[in-house]
Amino acid sequence: MELYYVSLLSLFVTIIVSTLLVLHFLQFNKKNSGQSPPPGKKGWPVIGETLEFLNNPEKFMRDRMAKYCPAIFSTNIIGEQCAVMCGAAGNKFLFSNENKLVEVWWPSNMDKVFPSSTQTTSKEETLKLRRILPNFFKPNMLERYVGTMDKVAQEHFAASWENQERVVVYPLTKRFTFSLACRLFVSLESKEGVAELAQRFDQIAPGLFSLPLDLPGTPYRGAINAAKYIRKKILVIIQQRKIDLAEGRALDKQDDILSHMLQTCIDDKGTFMKDLDIADKLLGLLVGGHDSVNSTCTSIVKYLAEQPDIYEQVYKEQMEIAKSKSPGELLNWEDLQKMKYSWNFTCEVLRVATPLQGAFRESLSDFVYNGFIIPKGWKLHWSSNTTHKSPEIFPQPEKFDPTRFEGKGPAPYTFVPFGGGPRMCPGKEFARLELLVFIHHLVKRFKFELEIPNEKITVNPMPIPVKGLPVRLHPHTL
Numbered sequence: 001m002e003l004y005y006v007s008l009l010s011l012f013v014t015i016i017v018s019t020l021l022v023l024h025f026l027q028f029n030k031k032n033s034g035q036s037p038p039p040g041k042k043g044w045p046v047i048g049e050t051l052e053f054l055n056n057p058e059k060f061m062r063d064r065m066a067k068y069c070p071a072i073f074s075t076n077i078i079g080e081q082c083a084v085m086c087g088a089a090g091n092k093f094l095f096s097n098e099n100k101l102v103e104v105w106w107p108s109n110m111d112k113v114f115p116s117s118t119q120t121t122s123k124e125e126t127l128k129l130r131r132i133l134p135n136f137f138k139p140n141m142l143e144r145y146v147g148t149m150d151k152v153a154q155e156h157f158a159a160s161w162e163n164q165e166r167v168v169v170y171p172l173t174k175r176f177t178f179s180l181a182c183r184l185f186v187s188l189e190s191k192e193g194v195a196e197l198a199q200r201f202d203q204i205a206p207g208l209f210s211l212p213l214d215l216p217g218t219p220y221r222g223a224i225n226a227a228k229y230i231r232k233k234i235l236v237i238i239q240q241r242k243i244d245l246a247e248g249r250a251l252d253k254q255d256d257i258l259s260h261m262l263q264t265c266i267d268d269k270g271t272f273m274k275d276l277d278i279a280d281k282l283l284g285l286l287v288g289g290h291d292s293v294n295s296t297c298t299s300i301v302k303y304l305a306e307q308p309d310i311y312e313q314v315y316k317e318q319m320e321i322a323k324s325k326s327p328g329e330l331l332n333w334e335d336l337q338k339m340k341y342s343w344n345f346t347c348e349v350l351r352v353a354t355p356l357q358g359a360f361r362e363s364l365s366d367f368v369y370n371g372f373i374i375p376k377g378w379k380l381h382w383s384s385n386t387t388h389k390s391p392e393i394f395p396q397p398e399k400f401d402p403t404r405f406e407g408k409g410p411a412p413y414t415f416v417p418f419g420g421g422p423r424m425c426p427g428k429e430f431a432r433l434e435l436l437v438f439i440h441h442l443v444k445r446f447k448f449e450l451e452i453p454n455e456k457i458t459v460n461p462m463p464i465p466v467k468g469l470p471v472r473l474h475p476h477t478l
Contacts, residue, residue, distance in 0.1 A: 040074030048076025095421025
C-alpha cells in the first residue's frame with residue numbers, strides 16, 4: 001500500500017513538472033516566435049571577418065547594411081559573435097542602455113598590452129579610470145591648461161614649421177600632440193625623453209587593432225613589448241614624483257594627471273592606486289590622448305588646404321583674436337570660446353574623418369532589437385560611420401560643409417566622434433582646446449598647398465595619409 005502511494009505521488013509530481021515545462025516552452029515560443037539573430041555571416045574559421053573589418057571599417061559597414069539590414073547585422077570579428085547596431089537608433093539604444101541591457105566590453109587582447117597589478121581586466125581598470133578623470137577635466141582645471149597648450153604650440157611651430165618650404169604634416173602633428181600629452185599628463189618636458197617614448201608609442205595603436213597573434217614579428221607582439229618598455233619608464237617618473245611631492249619640490253607639477261592620481265583616493269576607504277596601476281592608466285591615456293588628436297590635426301591641414309573659402313573664414317576669425325593680444329600674451333579660455341566658426345569647421349573634419357570608428361558593448365541578458373533576438377553574452381558594436389556618412393542624416397555627406405553645425409547642429413545620436421551616453425569620452429573638452437590652439441597657430445602663420453592632391457587615406461586604426469600629407473608652406477607677411 002505504501003509503495004502504491006509513493007508511486008502515485010511520484011506520478012503526480014511528474015505531471016506537475018511536465019505541465020510547467022510545457023507551459024514555459026509555449027510561453028517562450030510565443031515570446032520569441034519569428035525572432036532570430038540578426039542576418040549576417042561568420043566569415044572564416046577563427047578570424048571571422050576581422051580582416052575586412054580592420055582593413056576598411058567604413059566599407060565594411062556600408063556593404064553589410066546594404067546586403068543584410070540597414071538597422072542591424074551580425075558578424076564575427078576579433079574572435080567574437082557580434083551584432084552591429086547601425087544609425088542614430090542603434091546609437092541611442094546602446095548609449096541609453098549602458099549598465100541596463102549592455103555594458104562596456106574590450107577585446108581580451110587589450111589585457112596583455114594594459115595589464116593591471118591588481119589582476120583585474122582592462123574593462124574594470126577603464127571603469128576605475130573614468131571615476132578619476134572627470135575631476136581632472138573639470139572646466140576650472142581645463143582653463144589652467146590653455147596657457148601651457150599655447151606655449152607648447154609656439155615651441156612646436158617655431159622648431160618644426162617656421163623657415164621651412166615644405167613639411168610632412170603627419171609626423172609633425174604626432175610630435176606636437178605627444179609632446180603636449182607628456183607635458184600635461186606627467187610634466188615631461190625633455191625633448192630627448194619625449195622622443196624616446198614617442199618612438200615606442202608608434203607601435204601600440206596599430207598593434208592593438210591588428211590580429212591578436214602573440215608571435216615574434218607581429219604588430220600585436222610589437223605593441224606588447226613597446227608597452228612594457230614605456231611602462232618601465234613611466235614607473236621611474238612616478239617614483240621620482242612621489243619623492244618630490246613628499247619633499248615639497250613638485251609645486252610646478254601639481255596640476256598634471258600624475259600628481260592628481262597620486263593624491264586621489266579611488267574609493268570611500270581611502271585607497272590609493274598602486275604605482276603599476278597608475279603606470280597602466282597613464283600609458284592608456286597617452287595612447288588615447290594623442291593618437292586620435294594627431295589624426296584630426298592632420299585632417300585639419302588637409303581640409304583647410306582643399307577648401308580655400310573655408311580657410312579664409314577660419315583665418316579671419318583667428319586673426320581677430322591674434323590682433324587682440326598684446327606681445328607675449330598667451331591664449332586664454334575666453335579666446336577659445338570665440339572660435340565658433342573654427343570649431344564648426346573642426347566638427348565637420350571629425351564627421352568626415354572620424355578618428356574614433358566605434359566601440360564595443362556586451363549584452364547582459366537576452367533582448368529583442370528591431371525584431372531580432374540578441375542573446376546574452378553577444379558582443380555589440382556601434383560605428384560612427386553609420387551616421388556620419390548617412391545621406392538621410394547629413395545630406396550630401398561627401399560635401400565638406402561646416403554650416404551643418406550652426407545653430408542647434410545635428411540631431412542627437414547622429415554626431416558621435418566622442419561616443420555618447422555615460423561612456424562619452426571624458427577628454428572631449430580637452431581635445432577641443434588642443435585642436436583649436438593648433439588651428440590658431442597654424443593659420444596665423446601659413447597658407448599651404450597639398451603636394452599630393454587626393455592623397456590616399458588608410459585607416460590604421462585612425463585615418464592616416466599614406467605619404468604623411470606633404471604640403472608646401474606659404475608664410476603670411478606681417
